[in-house]
Amino acid sequence: MIKLVGLVPLFPLIGFLINGFFGKKLNKNLSGVIASSALFLSFILAALIFNELNYSNVKSQIVVLFSWINSGTLQIPFEFLVDPLSSLFLLIITGIGFLIHVYSIGYMSHDEGFSRFFTYLNLFVFFMLLLVLGNNYLIMFVGWEGVGLCSYLLIGFWFKNNAYNNAARKAFVMNRIGDLGFLLGIILVFLTFGSVSYNEIFQKAGTVQTGVITTIALLLFIGAMGKSAQIPLYTWLPDAMAGPTPVSALIHAATMVTAGIYMVVRSNVFYSISEVASETVAVVGVVTALFAATIGLFQNDIKKILAYSTVSQLGLMFLGLGVGAYSSAVFHVTTHAFFKALLFLGAGSVIHAMGGEQDIRKMGGLSGKIKITYVTMLLGTIAISGLPPFSGFFSKDEILAHTYEHSKTLWLLGMIASMLTAFYMFRLIFLTFFGKFRGTHEQEHHLHESPASMTFPLIVLAVFSVFGGLLGLPEFWHLPNWMSHNLESVIIRKNPSTLSHDKEWVLMGLAVAAATTVIYFTYLLFVKNKVLPAEKEDQMKPLQKLIYNKYFIDEIYDAVIRRPLDVLSLVFHKFIDIQIIDGIVNGVGSSVKFMGSGVRLIQRGNIGFYVISMVLGIVLVLLLTFII
């Protein structure tokens, strides 16, 4: 089965080609079914591969597909690496991808760009699979750029709205900045090791100076910052919510944004060697987690809240990576994929019921009207808030325990971030599903539960959000932590927990107590006292206003980076381009014209004169050849 791994990305590619070329002629349901079944086939195959690898003794198998770049000493084969890490990502991508495809059939059913949507979605899955399967950085880079492209296409899916196009361009440009770092990192890897294949590089990594490793690790991390929306490159992710909701669930919550985490885990050798790099990762992660969580507190757009929550959770994963808890970070990626995809799809279902309304101030009291959405979203919210025994509790607790071992300050910041998470997530639930309906009468009549194709994925994901924690039970409970055992072969540095059991119990208890208190407080605030978010900006307190406007980060970027660049390009345009470059080009032209106007006088159109000059010329040449 493992030999057939090439088929896993092939199915979505075929789906992409069919929908891309014949999508317009296919009937609507058929193109959705083709796209979903392509993903389903991939999922079955991925599950079989995962299962086989689980029982196999060889934990890392390379499947060569063809020789790709063959130029002198540079030999880069196109090969896939099947190991516990990539096979786990395969399962997440194809599994959640399949559910979201099914969901999209219902969600996009009224859209005219139906087949175009599935074309892009299948292409995205193809590139994402390439990203995680590649056995060298170059294939990863191809996938990396490909998912960036698909993200751009899908954010700007409703291209008639100019604001959406701008959001798509913003995402693309922000990602480009990160990609440049990633590309430089790959080039440095190649210059240092003479190869880009993982196993060759990681074997030699110990023999290279730490400074070089640090540079490589930091450059790669810049790439991860762009793709996984970390400070300072996170601003594209909230804007990316312009895309259709299934896109937000698949690309901007479950899969693409975790590519940065995948890459850091894949390169964990570098980060284990370089103290500086891993420390940077941890600090950037925790700052992002805290920063984004505070912005989430006062947002009113249901998708924006989830977007900031995603940024915050990604920050938490990077915190885990930075403190060396790689398997915990992957664990959190997995559980986060479950509950965040669930929350986004639930939000999509709410938006669907509300007829396109996204402002939670205009919702309220929906729990009776859309029961399945309500229950599943509530389960997802409990999971993300970290209450036992839901999945988010286990993964978050693992990361925080490792962080506590590493540094108490980072742990405290992480704790605050996760408390804020519980606050804004329950604020969302209470404002959306509790109290009285605050929308228009029309909307109230329109309220209805989504079709089965949308509720089915919600239910499946809810089950996983609840029980996903079983993948990595705490080791000190003397239960099998499947996740960390499984990833043992991938992660070089092991840091078994040295915390005493008492301390772990205390940490766990603290986390649960904090989350419960915050949830109770939120309940008092929004359900008992029926506090509503301010309708207008001038009713807000200064700090609230600052946070509501996202700390004016976009405006600051605009003033500090974009405007000087605009001025600079204006200077380049007016002075360098028009004066110097155009001057040279036009100067060459006009000087030729000037000389031509002199020489033109010789050409009189008199044949006799031409013949005479020709004969004289020949005589001159002959004289010169024979006499001199």
Place this chain on the structure above:
Amino acid sequence: MINGISINYYLLLSTVLFIIGAVGVMARRNSIIIFMCIELMLNAVNLLLVAFSTLHSDANGQVFVFFIMAVAAAEVAVGLAILSMIYRNVKSIDTDLLSNLKN
């Protein structure tokens, strides 16, 4: 020596013929005369080729002459056709009048 005549005379005759042709082309304005002068130049060359061919007992030169004659014949056909077209348009075959493209 070819038939008792030194090669120098052939050379001289050929040169004189060629110069007459060249001067004719340069000096005259009547298209037909220019045309005839071109033929004269071609034949001067032919004469030279034949002379040397006989001198060296090498048939290559004569082969060349046949080529040149064939090309000249074709050229005459095309050239005369052009001339008659010019005459139809301009009612003259004076080359100096053919300067409409000058400006």
